[in-house]
Every structure is written in structure tokens, then in C-alpha cells.
Amino acid sequence: MARTATAPGAPKTLAGRAALEVDDRLIVAGPLRRTLNKVFPDHWSFLLGEIALYSFVILLLTGTYLTFFFQASMTEVTYDGSYAPLRGVDMSIAYASTLDLSFDVRGGLLIRQIHHWAALLFVASIIVHMLRIFFTGAFRRPRETNWLIGVALLVLALVEGMTGYTMPDDLLSGTGLRIISAIILSIPVIGTWAHWAVFGGDFVGDLIIGRFYIVHVLLIPAIILGLIAVHLLILVKQKHTQFPGPGRTEHNVVGSRLFPTFAGKATGLLLVVFGVCAALGGLVQINPVWLWGPYNPAQVSAASQPDWYVMFLDGSTRLFPAWDIYLPGNYNIPALFWPTLVLPGILFTLLALYPFIERKLTGDTASHHLLQRPRDVPVRTSLGVMALAFYVVLLLSGGNDVIADKFDISLNAMTWIGRIGLIILPPIAYVITYRICLGLQQHDREVLEHGIETGVIRRLPHGEFIEVHQPLGPVDEHGHGALAYGGAPVPKKMNQVGGARRAIRGFFSPIEEPAAVQLEQAGEERGLASTDPQRELTSSGRPAEGGRPSEGGRPSEGGRPSEGGRPSEGGRPQEPRD
Amino acid sequence: MTTHDTRPGSTGGADTPGPLYGGPDDDYTPEQLAALPPEELDRLGARYDGVEILHVEPGPEPGSPMEKRAVRQVGLLFALAGLSAFAFCVVYAGAGWFLPDWQWELGSSTFSTLYTPLLGLFMALAFTFFGIGLVLYTKKLLPHETAVQDKHDGSHFDRVTTGATLIGGLHNSGLKRRKLLTRSLVFMGGGLGLMLVAPLGGLIKNPNRGNPLGTTEWAEGVRLVRDDGTPIRPGDQVPGSLETVFPAVPGGNHLSDAATMLIRLRPAQQAEAVPRAGQEDFGYGDYVAYSKICTHAGCPVSLYEQETSRILCPCHQSQFDVTQGAKPIFGPATRSLPQLPITVDDEGFFVARSDYIEAVGPTYWNRERI
Numbered sequence: 001m002a003r004t005a006t007a008p009g010a011p012k013t014l015a016g017r018a019a020l021e022v023d024d025r026l027i028v029a030g031p032l033r034r035t036l037n038k039v040f041p042d043h044w045s046f047l048l049g050e051i052a053l054y055s056f057v058i059l060l061l062t063g064t065y066l067t068f069f070f071q072a073s074m075t076e077v078t079y080d081g082s083y084a085p086l087r088g089v090d091m092s093i094a095y096a097s098t099l100d101l102s103f104d105v106r107g108g109l110l111i112r113q114i115h116h117w118a119a120l121l122f123v124a125s126i127i128v129h130m131l132r133i134f135f136t137g138a139f140r141r142p143r144e145t146n147w148l149i150g151v152a153l154l155v156l157a158l159v160e161g162m163t164g165y166t167m168p169d170d171l172l173s174g175t176g177l178r179i180i181s182a183i184i185l186s187i188p189v190i191g192t193w194a195h196w197a198v199f200g201g202d203f204v205g206d207l208i209i210g211r212f213y214i215v216h217v218l219l220i221p222a223i224i225l226g227l228i229a230v231h232l233l234i235l236v237k238q239k240h241t242q243f244p245g246p247g248r249t250e251h252n253v254v255g256s257r258l259f260p261t262f263a264g265k266a267t268g269l270l271l272v273v274f275g276v277c278a279a280l281g282g283l284v285q286i287n288p289v290w291l292w293g294p295y296n297p298a299q300v301s302a303a304s305q306p307d308w309y310v311m312f313l314d315g316s317t318r319l320f321p322a323w324d325i326y327l328p329g330n331y332n333i334p335a336l337f338w339p340t341l342v343l344p345g346i347l348f349t350l351l352a353l354y355p356f357i358e359r360k361l362t363g364d365t366a367s368h369h370l371l372q373r374p375r376d377v378p379v380r381t382s383l384g385v386m387a388l389a390f391y392v393v394l395l396l397s398g399g400n401d402v403i404a405d406k407f408d409i410s411l412n413a414m415t416w417i418g419r420i421g422l423i424i425l426p427p428i429a430y431v432i433t434y435r436i437c438l439g440l441q442q443h444d445r446e447v448l449e450h451g452i453e454t455g456v457i458r459r460l461p462h463g464e465f466i467e468v469h470q471p472l473g474p475v476d477e478h479g480h481g482a483l484a485y486g487g488a489p490v491p492k493k494m495n496q497v498g499g500a501r502r503a504i505r506g507f508f509s510p511i512e513e514p515a516a517v518q519l520e521q522a523g524e525e526r527g528l529a530s531t532d533p534q535r536e537l538t539s540s541g542r543p544a545e546g547g548r549p550s551e552g553g554r555p556s557e558g559g560r561p562s563e564g565g566r567p568s569e570g571g572r573p574q575e576p577r578d
Numbered sequence: 579m580t581t582h583d584t585r586p587g588s589t590g591g592a593d594t595p596g597p598l599y600g601g602p603d604d605d606y607t608p609e610q611l612a613a614l615p616p617e618e619l620d621r622l623g624a625r626y627d628g629v630e631i632l633h634v635e636p637g638p639e640p641g642s643p644m645e646k647r648a649v650r651q652v653g654l655l656f657a658l659a660g661l662s663a664f665a666f667c668v669v670y671a672g673a674g675w676f677l678p679d680w681q682w683e684l685g686s687s688t689f690s691t692l693y694t695p696l697l698g699l700f701m702a703l704a705f706t707f708f709g710i711g712l713v714l715y716t717k718k719l720l721p722h723e724t725a726v727q728d729k730h731d732g733s734h735f736d737r738v739t740t741g742a743t744l745i746g747g748l749h750n751s752g753l754k755r756r757k758l759l760t761r762s763l764v765f766m767g768g769g770l771g772l773m774l775v776a777p778l779g780g781l782i783k784n785p786n787r788g789n790p791l792g793t794t795e796w797a798e799g800v801r802l803v804r805d806d807g808t809p810i811r812p813g814d815q816v817p818g819s820l821e822t823v824f825p826a827v828p829g830g831n832h833l834s835d836a837a838t839m840l841i842r843l844r845p846a847q848q849a850e851a852v853p854r855a856g857q858e859d860f861g862y863g864d865y866v867a868y869s870k871i872c873t874h875a876g877c878p879v880s881l882y883e884q885e886t887s888r889i890l891c892p893c894h895q896s897q898f899d900v901t902q903g904a905k906p907i908f909g910p911a912t913r914s915l916p917q918l919p920i921t922v923d924d925e926g927f928f929v930a931r932s933d934y935i936e937a938v939g940p941t942y943w944n945r946e947r948i
Contacts, residue, residue: 083682179875179876187943188943195785196782196785203939251728252728257723268713272705279698282699297878298878304877318909318910331943334943336941339910415895415908
């Protein structure tokens with residue numbers, strides 16, 4: 001516009017003029033500023049979801065590359081590629097093209113292995129991200145929608161992974177496909193019809209790889225992409241949750257702005273995730289299909305296991321007893337149906353409904369933007385650990401033959417260990433976790449009430465030895481801290497409250513002035529009483545002169561244990577990066 | 579009425595621009611904004627977005643040893659990232675040109691086995707150095723600020739007015755009164771929805787036509803052949819051994835349900851053998867033939883431990899006892915492996931006496947009925 005173009009402050013640089021031209025047409029300055037100014041809280045556990053996002057980016061890039069070479073066809077050919085040991089062997093085009101892209105495409109093996117590793121990382125980071133959400137209560141109102149989307153993404157990621165490792169049509173993936181076929185057949189009433197619909201006939205037919213291919217490269221990725229977009233839009237709209245701390249409330253977000261700090265760190269993380277996947281893809285061999293050979297229904301190798309994220313279902317299948325249910329009319333429900341379809345159905349339904357179950361049981365319908373520490377919600381934490389114990393038993397049982405082999409344990413014993421462990425370990429995990437949570441809670445309150453153990457032992461005039469405690473804030477006439485627990489970590493070491501100066505930086509020679517560091521720390525007002533030149537560490541909490549230690553450290557008259565004692569939840573936001 | 583419309587917005591009328599989109603330009607004139615330093619402008623904009631910068635810890639003093647060291651570190655990492663990326667390109671393109679060939683052959687140079695690891699290593703180094711450099715940059719060279727952004731709850735005003743708009747639209751449509759429209763819409767929606775999913779019916783096939791699950795290629799007089807197509811005589815196997823056999827039909831060794839285990843029992847095994855009722859004569863001498871397809875999930879049961887007479891399925895560890903008619907004795911399998919009735923033809927080779935008398939492979943809903 002003429003008015004702004006000639007106004008004072010009109011851009012004179014080339015970039016500035018170009019920006020003005022763009023904004024004249026698109027009017028993006030406002031939204032862009034709002035985006036750049038968006039504040040993100042800073043905590044390591046908030047990066048887990050980002051890792052999932054970045055591994056999905058890797059999957060899209062490498063997956064697209066693989067489609068240039070992979071042919072999803074089950075037509076039989078005789079292999080005539082570079083890999084000599086398989087020359088002349090009959091195999092499907094899918095398997096042959098997988099060999100070709102591993103051995104005859106320059107750098108193809110690297111991309112294929114990065115794709116596989118990124119898939120493992122994708123599911124792993126989703127699960128760990130979900131655990132973080134669960135244990136900190138980030139799924140509570142108003143974020144139930146994003147929890148549901150997250151569960152949907154997890155299920156889709158599992159199906160995506162499963163269809164993906166079926167693609168090469170090697171001996172291992174074909175065995176997996178045989179089991180998938182049996183699972184579909186085991187569905188009561190419609191099993192055979194469902195199998196005929198999915199496979200286009202009896203196992204194996206010549207359609208299934210092509211069908212799984214389009215599901216793997218188009219259908220599910222498109223849904224995942226859409227759900228991720230919604231997931232992130234809701235996140236931006238609702239703003240990120242944060243842990244309680246100084247200055248943090250239900251109505252603000254404390255952290256750093258998107259630009260440049262958060263953007264810099266997020267890009268750094270993206271690159272590190274790329275780097276880790278590239279290192280794994282290049283240096284750590286995964287799924288060497290040329291060693292397994294082409295699929296043959298009459299062959300199998302020992303220790304045939306799916307990728308790790310399906311192992312828990314393999315484990316449940318191994319553990320489930322041989323219970324076919326025979327119904328009148330000579331119908332039956334195969335034993336396979338329960339551990340492979342009913343169990344995951346129940347597990348994922350419970351997972352999806354958990355926010356609503358908890359809301360119903362606790363009656364807590366309020367909006368929450370502050371996270372909870374797992375110890376403060378012992379029932380939820382214990383339930384989570386109980387579910388984890390259940391899951392881990394299933395996961396390990398998925399490889400119980402390998403464990404039996406490597407540790408020289410009877411295979412049947414491993415099965416029984418799994419069966420019994422599946423039932424008794426979760427309750428034990430619940431009880432232990434519950435007690436640990438209570439213990440941690442009590443310790444927090446103990447430190448708030450009696451102060452930090454300083455490690456300084458004093459001998460009192462009458463001979464008694466006491467340990468001097470440093471209170472975290474003001475104390476009452478009994479020497480008990482007056483600070484209430486605020487849901488934030490309680491400092492438990494003197495160094496966390498400024499008991500020690502930080503080291504001077506520099507490896508061979510100091511690169512900063514010791515005096516400057518001291519000044520800086522004084523200016524930081526960090527920790528306890530750092531501005532109080534007269535603080536006496538050995539006198540706080542316990543009366544320095546006299547008093548009756550047996551009464552829990554009553555401060556002397558005129559003692560000043562509270563002045564300068566800075567509450568950990570003071571008015572100033574805590575630096576999140578230390 | 580004239581033919582020339584002179585109202586504002588059309589030709590000839592006077593058009594006046596409305597207020598600007600976005601920010602509070604009325605409160606801050608260009609002159610005022612031009613007088614503010616960039617930091618103030620930044621904070622002003624942030625405040626307008628509900629962001630308050632509480633505290634800024636400036637980056638290292640320009641020219642200080644701290645800054646110099648940080649710049650050296652970050653610069654070194656970026657340079658190493660670039661170096662690794664170029665090294666990747668050199669290895670990628672140089673193989674087979676000025677470096678040995680990358681393709682792996684039996685007995686080829688070690689370079690071909692190192693090709694993929696080298697590519698992965700250099701790519702990983704490039705990404706990781708770049709990433710770490712960027713993180714160090716933000717940590718050591720950028721000012722650390724603590725910002726607070728307000729979080730707003732939904733506005734009552736917005737809710738009420740949006741609700742009114744929606745209800746107004748619904749009211750104007752008159753769908754509540756015009757029952758015929760509502761009903762025809764519901765009818766149409768159902769029809770259209772059905773029409774859209776109907777083509778999926780092409781996937782539906784009848785699994786009960788011709789009993790495909792209950793039959794295999796085995797039939798009376800079909801020879802038992804090895805994977806390479808050679809037939810088997812009773813004397814070919816030593817006692818205690820197992821051989822996988824297929825029906826002598828074209829492509830028989832790739833059928834998904836026909837693979838069969840021909841087992842020659844040891845005398846001790848045969849002495850204690852308890853065949854399934856009605857199947858006592860399915861074997862031939864000390865030979866028995868069982869389906870190789872596990873009755874649990876369809877994997878080939880492959881691992882035969884002849885000392886214990888057990889066959890183990892490596893997928894889910896079901897175990898079958900060959901002396902008891904391949905009855906499942908451990909694990910999740912519920913049914914015995916079906917037994918193939920065998921005999922010897924005029925030329926002395928093993929043949930099947932008929933197809934399996936029950937469905938092979940995993941259990942399904944109406945298996946017992948076929």
C-alpha cells in the first residue's frame with residue numbers, strides 16, 4: 001500500500017522490500033508474528049512426540065524412494081540379479097525387486113534399512129510419548145480428543161508396520177502373512193468370508209501383496225498424515241501443557257518463543273533423529289531378506305518373530321491355552337481368536353477410554369493445563385505400571401524361544417513362566433508402584449517440612465549429634481517449613497538450592513572471570529538465599545544457638561531462618577534448562 | 579433507474595478503504611513505530627500476541643573468550659557436517675569410478691561390504707554434527723529468554739453469537755417444519771452412503787464354493803515326492819527320520835496346504851504308537867504321514883526331535899507327539915495334525931490313498947461342518 005510503502009520505517013533493504021511485496025498480497029505478517037511468538041514450554045519429555053513426527057518424515061521420504069524400485073507383484077520369476085547365492089531360484093517379483101533394490105540399486109540397501117529402522121523408532125517413540133502423556137495426566141480435559149487421535153495413530157502405526165514388513169515376500173514375512181491369514185480365519189461366523197475378501201480366496205493367492213502395498217503406501221499414510229495434522233493443530237490451539245513451577249499457572253505457558261530458540265532446538269532434534277536413523281540404517285543390519293530366502297509355505301526358520309511392536313501379540317498367542325470353544329451345531333471359536341483379536345481389542349479400547357474412565361471415577365471434570373508428577377497420582381501411576389508389566393510379559397513371551405535357547409531354560413518352562421507371570425506380576429507391580437509413589441510423596445513433604453539434609457553433623461553441648469537441615473522457606477515457631485507442596489519437584493540437594501557455586505568454564509584455561517561468575521550467580525537470584533550475604537548454612541533449620549533439638553529444631557528467638565530463605569516456588573519462573 | 583450504477587464499489591463510485599487487517603495501526607502511527615528500536619518492536623508485537631518476555635539472559639559478550647570458544651565449537655561442527663556430507667557424495671558416486679566397485683559379489687573386495695556402512699556413517703555424521711551444532715548454537719550463543727504467554731478460555735460472546743448464527747441458518751432452512759425434506763434427505767443419505775460402499779462388494783467371494791479349505795491336491799494314487807520331484811520308496815529313509823513331501827502335481831511343492839511330513843518311526847516308537855481311532859491303517863509299515871501345516875496358525879511345523887517323538891512349531895511352540903497320532907501335547911494348538919493315508923503303488927513308490935479326511939491348517943468357524 002502506498003501509505004506504508006512511503007511511511008517512515010519503510011523497508012530499504014532488498015529482503016525488506018520483498019517481504020513487503022509478499023505481505024501486500026498475502027497479509028501474512030500478523031499470523032506469522034503470532035506463530036513466531038508462540039511460547040513452548042521446555043522439558044525433555046516433550047520431545048518424545050517430536051521424535052515420532054520426525055521418524056514419520058523419514059518414513060515418508062525413504063518410503064517414496066523405495067517405491068521407485070519395489071514391485072508389489074506375486075508373479076513367479078527366476079532370480080537373475082547380482083546376489084549369486086539365490087541366482088536361478090524361483091521367487092515372486094516382490095521378493096526379487098527387494099533383492100534388486102538391495103543389491104543392484106546404488107545406495108538402495110541404505111535407504112531400505114533406514115526405512116525399517118525408522119519404522120521401529122516411529123512406533124517406539126509413539127509408545128514412549130504416550131506413556132509420558134499417561135503418567136503426567138496430559139490426557140485430561142481438554143485434551144481427550146488428542147488422546148483418542150493418539151491411540152488411533154498408534155493402532156494405524158502398528159497396521160502400517162505390519163503391512164510394511166509383509167511387502168518383501170521373504171520367508172519370514174510370508175510366515176507372518178500365514179499367521180495373519182489364520183487370525184482372519186479365526187473370527188467367529190464371518191472368518192472365512194473375511195479371509196476370502198482380504199486375500200481374494202484361499203491362502204495365499206496372488207493378490208495380497210498388491211493389496212497390502214496400496215494400503216501401506218497410500219491409505220494408511222494418508223490417514224496418519226491427516227491425523228497428525230489434526231493432532232498438531234489441536235496442540236497449537238490448546239497450547240502445550242507444562243509442569244507446575246514458579247509462575248506457571250493453568251492460564252499461561254512459560255517457556256521460550258518458537259523463534260529462534262525453540263525452532264533451533266527442534267531442528268537440531270530433527271537432524272539428530274535423522275542422524276541416528278542413518279547410523280542404524282548404515283551400520284546395523286536389519287531384516288537381511290536375502291538370508292531368509294523366498295517364501296515357501298513348507299518352510300520356516302526357528303525364532304521366527306515379528307517386528308518388536310507386534311511381539312506382544314505373538315507372546316499372547318504363545319501363552320494362551322489350547323481352548324477351542326465348541327458350540328452346538330458343530331461350530332467353534334478357535335483359540336487363536338482370543339489372544340490375537342479380542343485381547344488387543346480390549347487393550348486398545350481400554351487405552352482409548354482411559355481418560356473418560358478416570359474422569360468418571362475421580363469426578364474430576366475440570367480443565368487442566370498443568371501436568372501432574374506421577375507420584376502425586378499413585379493410583380493412575382500404579383495402573384500404568386501394572387499395564388506395562390502385563391505388556392512386558394507379553395513382549396518377552398514373544399521371544400520366549402530365543403530366551404529359552406540363549407539362557408538354556410526349558411521352552412515349556414518359559415511358556416509357563418509367561419502364563420503365571422502374566423497373572424501375578426501386574427498386581428505385584430501395582431502394589432510396589434503404589435508404595436513407591438507414597439514414599440516419594442512423603443519424602444517431598446518431609447523435605448518441605450524439615451529442610452534439606454546438609455550432611456553437616458553438629459554436636460550439641462549435651463553430647464547429642466544432629467544433622468543440620470536447610471529449610472526451603474519460612475518456618476514456623478517449631479522449625480517446620482511453612483511451604484506447601486505445589487506439584488513441582490522439591491530440591492533435595494544443597495547444590496540445587498545454590499549450596500555450591502558452578503564451576504568456572506574452560507577446559508585447559510578458564511574462559512571466564514571467577515568474579516564474573518560470582519556476580520552472575522548473585523544476579524541470578526537462583527536458589528536459596530543467594531543474595532543473603534549472611535546466610536549460615538549450618539545454622540538454618542536447626543537453631544544455631546541453643547534450642548531443643550529434640551523438639552525438631554525450634555529457631556531461636558530472633559533467629560532468622562526464613563529471611564532470605566527462598567521458596568522453591570517463588571515469584572520467578574524457574575529456568576527450565578538447568 | 580440509470581444504466582450507470584454509481585454506488586460505491588461499482589464503477590464510478592467513490593470507494594474508501596476500510597480499517598486495516600490485523601494489528602492496532604491506529605494506536606501506533608508509522609512515525610511512532612519508526613522511532614522504536616527493534617527490541618522494543620519485538621516486545622510490542624509479542625505483547626500484542628499475549629506474550630510477556632520476563633527475563634532475558636543475554637548471550638555471551640561479543641568478543642569474549644566464551645563467545646569465541648562457542649563460535650569455534652559450532653563452526654567446527656558445521657564444517658564437520660559439511661565434510662561428512664561431501665564424503666558421502668564421494669563414496670556414493672566414486673564407487674566403481676575411482677574407488678572399487680560397490681556391488682557385492684562372492685569374493686569381491688572388502689570395499690563392497692563396507693559401502694552401505696560407509697554411506698550410513700557419513701550420512702549419520704553429517705546430520706548429527708549439524709544437529710548438535712544447531713543445539714549448541716541455541717544453547718551457547720543465543721540469548722536465553724523466559725517468556726510467558728497467556729492461555730485463553732473460550733469466549734462466551736463467541737459461543738452465543740456463533741450458536742445464534744447456526745440456529746438462525748437452521749431455522750431459515752425450515753428443515754424442522756418441512757418434514758418431507760428431512761425424510762427425503764435421510765432416505766437419500768442412506769441410499770448414497772450405501773451406493774458409495776457398494777462397490778466394495780467386489781471383494782466379497784463365497785468361501786464355501788467347492789470346500790477350498792477342506793481339500794488339498796492329495797488324492798488317491800498321487801505320489802509323494804520330494805521338493806525336487808523325486809518319488810520315495812519305503813527303504814529311502816532311515817528309522818527316526820523325517821522328510822517333507824509334496825503331491826506329485828504341477829507346482830505341488832509350492833501349494834500352501836499340501837506340504838506333508840513323511841516320518842519313519844523307530845521300532846521303539848512304533849511299539850508304543852497309539853494311532854487316532856479309525857486311523858490305525860493310515861500309515862504304511864513304520865511310516866506315517868502328517869500334514870506339515872500347524873493346526874494353530876498355519877505355520878509349517880518343522881522341528882522334529884525324534885528322541886522325544888515331538889514335532890515343534892517354531893511360531894508359537896505347539897508340540898505334537900508323532901506316536902500319538904500327532905496329538906498336541908503342549909502349547910496353544912488344539913487339534914492333532916491331520917494324517918495322510920498312504921500306501922505303496924505297483925512300482926514301489928509311496929502314494930496317497932485319498933485326500934486328508936479333515937481340513938488341514940488353522941481352525942475356523944464352520945470347520946467341523948464340512
